[in-house]
Amino acid sequence: MVKNIVTTVWTEKGQFETNNPSGHKLTMFSVADEENKNTTGFGPKALMLSSLAGCSGLDVISLLKKMRAEVDDFKIEVTAELTDEHPKFYNKVQVDYHFTGTNLKEDKIKKAVNLSVEKYCGVMEMFRQFADLTTAIIFHEK
16 A cells, blocks of 8 residues: 655745655645735645646546547646535535647547546545536537
8 A cells, every 4th residue: 555645844824835755845825815926835725626637637648648649738627616614625526628629539538538537536536525526528629
């Protein structure tokens, strides 16, 4: 079994610096500071959404390469709703996969996304434990 360890250190006011198992670092800050233009980094909950998109996106790109289904551009938009009561958490999450290109191989792209959503993306599975999760695939032909 793989064990991951991260260390998170309070650096100032409402900011923490955290690392990942490979040693890279990022800054997290309080949601109350999100409007502060001098703050760089991520809010913890927004970072969860980025992790969801990144996990699935890495799966999809790897699968598309193996399937020889090239795209010119690929982006994922995640829209999430927080509960009103504390502790606030995402209870509804929509993941939209946008693909742009000429002569897109739609069947292969759909297969790659579905494999990520249903089989490979561990972050997606974690989100399913607490949120109503829906996905959509949108094609943009050039």
